Amino acid sequence: MAFLELHDIHKAYYLGKEKFPVLKGIDLQLERGEFVSILGESGGGKSTLMNIIGGLDRKFTGQVTVDGKLLDHTKEKQLDNYRRRTIGYIYQSYNLISHLNxxxxxxxxxxxxxxxxxxxxxxxxxxxxxxxxxxHLKKRPSQLSGGQKQRVAIARALASDPEIIIADEPTGALDxxxxxxxxxxxxxxxxxxxxVIAVTHSQEVANHGTRIVHLTDGKIDGDTRLKPAYEVPTDAQNDFQAKALSAGASYKNAFKHLTFNFWRNSLIMLGTAIGLFAVLLFSGLGNGVNAFIQDQINSMVNPNSITVMKNPTGKKMGSAELQQSMQQFASDPSKLLITDDQVDRLRDLKHVDKVEPGYQLSTYTLSYNKKNSNSSGIQTWTKAFADDTVETGRVPGDNEIVINKNEAIALTSxxxxxxLQGKTIDLTLQWINEKNQPIQIKGKLKVVGFVKSxxxxxxxxxxxxxxxxxxxxxxxxxxxxxVSVNVSDPTYVKGVAKTIQGLKDNGKYTYGAITVGDILDTVNQYVQIASIVLSAIAGISLVVSALMIIVTMYMSVSERxxxxGILRALGQRKKDIRRLFTAESIxxxxxxxxxALIFAYGFSALLNHLLYNIVKFNMVQITAANIISTVIIALVISFIAALLPARRASRLNPIDALSAD
Structure with a gap:
């Protein structure tokens, strides 16, 4: 049985509905060790026959048998394996890849x-x-002569040790x-x-083989044996086999092409990096602002503390609703007063180690030596304050007060x-009497300290x-x-606050509770919204970058x-072609x-240096999560941008691709 058999091969092309037969019933048996020349004039069907033998042309009728096994041209995977393992191509135009040595x-x-x-x-x-x-190992194809290029093509054809070498006009462009x-x-x-099967229209070339098959008008009209086939060695087995291309090889080849067109690709990378940098910077800025606010609040307030207020509505409410309710009932402070019994009830709660009633008044006036300072917000000391709240002096005792720097300056200079520390000042504030009528509260208090700078x-x-x-x-x-409720451990704060919010009197909810976490959550929510908006604006540039990548990938498909076609002829699958382009985009x-990370860290270091002198805090804080998110965004954008161009590349007909200029 012959190694390669073709039986009743018919092939026709169509222009509209008009049929143009090219091969009209080809029967041929070929053996290993033969150098067969397919001889004929242009248009006789030689190249079409070679494309069928090489597994590139699938639309024909008839049978092709290789080493006793029928080759099913309807199964693309089988054809890919066949070209990879059995076929080696040598072309008249060499078909070397220009960006590779x-x-x-x-x-x-x-x-x-x-x-x-x-x-x-x-x-x-x-x-x-x-x-x-x-x-010439380090040279690229453009640095070689025609004969040298053809030798590279021959070396490539032999690389995977195929059984069949197809040479399509291998000397047509040579001296x-x-x-x-x-x-x-x-x-x-x-x-x-x-x-070895050589397609040629040169009788001189054909005479170098062992056999000449003459093809005219799609039919074999001559089959001449020039000399016996060479003996096939029995021990010429290589210690390797053909296999599908690995993902690593695809990425390696993509990297080579990326570096070959480095300057063009660098502009795309720069544009994409600017968008990613902006998103990363705004995320880091949001982190920094959140951290700054948290630091400031924690420096003023004990995180174990819960501020308990009277619930004026009797409806269960969270911290945000409670604060709105406080503003709503500010004109009627009697609705917000807490009885001693209601204070004592809080002492019995689990995980509570201290309960301190207190007063918060919105406006007050300080006077000293005929100078006044009208301020907002006076409060009684509780464990809710951080230990270092009083920076100069001490915590106030009876008939004593701690004020802030601005107030002290207003009263002196x-x-x-x-x-002013150690001096007695006058305090005037507004409150109510038992009849819920506004009254003025006056007293003399000694200044014993100043709050933290x-x-x-x-x-x-x-x-x-x-x-x-x-x-x-x-x-x-x-x-x-x-009432300030101090919890024994920070892990219990949210649970205790929830319990307090659920307490009732006469079927109505009695208390509202605010924790440091509630304050931070509210503030952070606004900061995050601002960060998202800014990042979204910056993200517009990422859309532009994605379009740039799409255009670049389409250009790359056109150029390549x-x-x-060469890669498909060598046995690469559609999947490998898709991966080649998606890999380059990724x-x-x-x-x-x-x-983008280099830009972000450099700019954030500069910005932090400039702002640290003002706020004594690093306002841009890029986290590992920000970095991971940025990398994921970059990968997703680049992958999606490459999908359509990569799909188009994989669907190209190998024969048409090989004939492209």
Missing amino acids: IVENVLVSLDMTTLNGGQRKERAIALLKKVGLGQ SKNTAEVLKLLEQIAEEGKL AKSYKK GQASMPAITNYHTMRELIEKNNGVTKANF TKEI LIGLFSAAL
């Missing part, structure tokens, strides 16, 4: 074998030396000297037991405000006993209007159409992300 051109075929990296490179160099190119050398190499290949918005602070005595002396209502995304 000659070793890499041969490695394209060897990448689809079971050899490891070192073995593949060793075999590629050995084959190039075998065809006389040992001195007489190079023609003789290429024909000698083809003879040597046949002598090694390969089946910027240079002498510290001298940078906290000019901190309220003046006195203690509960002092405030209660002042109210009582001025015939005011002595009920507290808030012939390369796609690499663009990765490099863009890396560039």
Whole structure:
């Protein structure tokens, strides 16, 4: 049985509904060790026949049998395996990949074998030396002569050790000297037991083979044996096999093309990196602002503390609703007063180690030496305050007060405000009596300290006993209007707050509760919204970058159409072609992300340096989550952008792709 058999092969092309037969019933048997020349004039069907034998043309009728096994041209996967394992191509126009050097051109075929990296490179160099190119290993195809290019093509065709070598007009573009050398190499290949099939219209070339098959008008009209087929060696088995291209090889090849067009791709990476940088910077800025706010609040307030207020509506409410309710009932403070019994009830709660009633008043006036300071927010001292709230002096005792720097300056001067410590000042504030009528509370208090620098918005602070005595002396209502509940451990704060919010009197909810976490959550929510808006604006540039990548990938597909045909002819699958282009796009995304990180860290370091002198805090804080998110965004954008161009590339007809200019 012949190694390659063709039986009743018919092929026709259609222009509209008009049929143009090309092959009209080809029957042919070919053996290994033969150097068969398919001879005929142009248009006789030679190249079409070679495309069928090579597994590139699938639309024909008839049967092709290889080594006793029927080749099913309707099964694309089987054809890919067949081209990868059995076929080696040599073209008249060489069809080398321009951005690869000659070793890499041969490695394209060897990448689809079971050899490891070192073995593949060793075999590629050995084959190039075998065809006389040992001195040109680092050259690209553009640096070689026509004869040298054809030798590279021969080395590549032999790389995977195929059983059939198809040479389509292998000497058509060569001078007489190079023609003789290429024909000698083809003879040597046949002598090694390969089946060499050369398509030619030259009788002189055909005479170098062992057999001439003459094709005229789609039919075989002559089959001449020139000499016996060469003996097929029985021990010429290689220790490797063909296999599908790995993902790693696809990414490696994509990287080579990326670096070959580095300057064009660098502009795309720069544009994408700017968009990613903006998103990363705004995310880092949001983190920094959140951290700054948290630091400021924690420096003023004990995180174990819960501020409990009277629930004026009787409906269960969260911290946000409670704060709105406080504003709503500010004109009727009697609705917000808490009885002593209601204070005592809180002492019995689990995980509560201290309960302190207190007073919060919105407006007050401080007077000293005929100077006044009208301020907002005076409060009694509780464990809710952080330990370092009072920076200069001490926590107020009976008939004592701690004020902030701005108030002290207003009562004295910027240079002498510290001298106010130890002096007695007048306090005037508004409150109500038992009849819910507004009254004025007055008293004299000793200044014993100043709140922490940078906290000019901190309220003046006195203690509960002092405030209660002042109210009582001025015939005011002595009920507290808030309670500070200190929890034994931070992990219990939310649970205790929830319990307090659920307590009822006469079927109505009694208390509302605000924690440091509630305050931070509210503030952070606004900061996050602002960050998202800014990031979304910056994200517009990412859309533009995605469009740039899409255009670039389409340009790449157009420029590399012939390369796609070459890769398909060598046995790469549609999947491999898709991955080649998506891999290049993903690499663009990765490099863009890396560039964006460099920009972001550099700019954030500069911005933090400039702002630290003002706020004593790093306002841009880029986290690992921000970095991971940026990389993921870059990969997703680049992958999606490459999908359509990669799909188009994979769907190209290999025969049409090979004939592209």
